[in-house]
Amino acid sequence: MTFLAPLFLFGALAVALPVVFHLIRRTSKEKMTFSSLMFLQPTPPRVTRRNRLENIFLLFLRCGVLCLLALGFARPFLQKPIVTEPPNDRGKKIILLVDTSASMRRQDLWPAALARAEETLRKTSSADQVAVFTFDVHASSLLSFEQWSAMAAGERAATAAKRLAELKPGWLTTHLGNALIAAAETFADADKQGQNTGARRIVLITDLQEGSRFDGLQGFEWPRGIEVDVQRVQATRPTNAGMQWIVDADDSAQPGAEPGARVRVSNSGDAKREQFQLRWDRVTGAASLDVYVPPGQSRIVPAPTLPDVATGERLLLSGDDDDFDDTIYRVQPKPEQINILFLGDDSEKDPNQLLYYVKRAFQHRSRGVECNACGGSGFTC
């Protein structure tokens, strides 16, 4: 028998306590009624000088309970002979999943992710098979098992690292569930092709950004024997606020106008700062707007006002540690121009003819409709 936590066996020494308690002269069960104890102080019980222990059975029970407790905490187990499998010289199968979503653009997350990936690749043996996947909304293969196997053993890790180093995070969101499912299915495909090499492991390098959608995994039955090693990279300066332009349906119906333009400012959950500023870039005379957003929350605020003559192109958010999500490019929508060609010889001044009404129906230029009439005889305009 062996113990997982043999130090707990020292707890069995506590059996001395019940022995001492049984040696202490027991408090008499007899009660003596007295008028008032206001002049009395409690007397500590004295140890009897008799060597005779009382209530031996109860003492054994108490000692037994303490010994069993100590034994239980020490976690004993019986060693069984381990059935050793024949040595597997085919190595492990590893899929390296590297997050290339927009959140990885923050600070130095991408270099850290590359360093982790290189370390993982460096630890692989020549018998291992490695595939490299990158993922954002979709997972895409950077290096397949076949490509890995086709390369010389000494070049594999360096080639995979080089391909990773050539990449940069994109601007798409993270869909971690899809990536994991894709990696698991890659393992399943490899198994079907008879390339089962034993241990299978997915090394996931990501920042585990909030909203990295796992919901795809809920309906997916995870294959047995696939181990996921999550290696999280974290930003050193956690405060990161982002903003989003809110467009109302009414605004889109009025091109060029910006009444009640609003911005949603959100703060990261682990942020250290709560006070941010909004301002239009390169607009003289435009005041900045202070925004208070507690960590993990968002606030919708009206966009800073612009001088009448100015047109803002870039709205900047400052006050956080990271430039990520701190800029909104604002392009004024151009009014849609519709040209209507009227074919016919109608006079636009004759109320009995159609062109008269067509011209009046589209005479407001603000609606962006241009009506032109052409003579019907020659179709020349």
Next chain:
Amino acid sequence: MKIEMTSTVAGQRGTLIDPQTLMSIKNLELRARVVVEGFWHGLHRSPYHGFSVEFTEYRQYSPGDDPRYLDWRLYARTDRYFIKKFEDETNLRCHLLVDNSRSMTYGSLSYTKAQYANTLAATLAYFLYLQGDAVGLLTFDQQIREYLPARNRAGHLRHLMLRLEQPADGTATDLSAPLRRIVEVVKKRALMVLISDLLAPIETLEKNLGSLVACGHEVLLFNILDPAELAFNFDRAVMFHDIESGRDLFIDPATARRGYLKRLDAHTTAVRSLCQKLGIGYRHFAIDRPLELALFDFLRERMKRGRRIVKIRRHA
């Protein structure tokens, strides 16, 4: 006078009734009657002078004397002003304040402190009643349980005895509320006899007893304790149960006795010095003491006070 009475009592000590024997009499009034029989001659003679029947002396008038006391007949005869002095037999008003707290139900003898206190109160009441004095009763624990105003009419003693025979089922001892109440109720000067074991903190005792004295009442305090409380001669270490608080405490008497006696003595000394300071008669004894001696203590305190007042008057 003091020597005479002391020797009298000392002579009678051999014939005093043992309290255990006395307590075997079930009827409280009968117990009181037995005790009082030997003290029938203890009539109080009031030291207060006033208009009454018994003339004591003449004194020549001096400016400032009350002209109501001038003897005009003597003036008519002698053409001189004389003040006429009388000795008045007043009816004493006495209030018996009996502690009915739960600690009084303790007794290591065949009777409890409460039974002894009730018998002592009944004895005093019977004695005073026979003299024509008005006797009232107030029993208390943390608050007032029973109150009978001081009266001396037919049937009042019977009522008083019935109230005294009721069992002591109170809780803790607290003299504040009863003493405040008696100050409020009793406006005329009276004799207050307080019978209690005083097993309570004495922090508020000075204030409450002081207010009684300040109101002009004469106060006599009988502090009675059980012999076991005084000696604490228990032999076994057992769990002691406090009757009042219900608290249990493991006590080894061999270890705790010294400290107990020291603290009890300090408590008693504090009460005694407080009584001396306030001019209160104080008697502290065990409940195995014959009740005749307690009655004698009562009379001696009365006489002592009477002589003191006469002395003060004469000096004045």
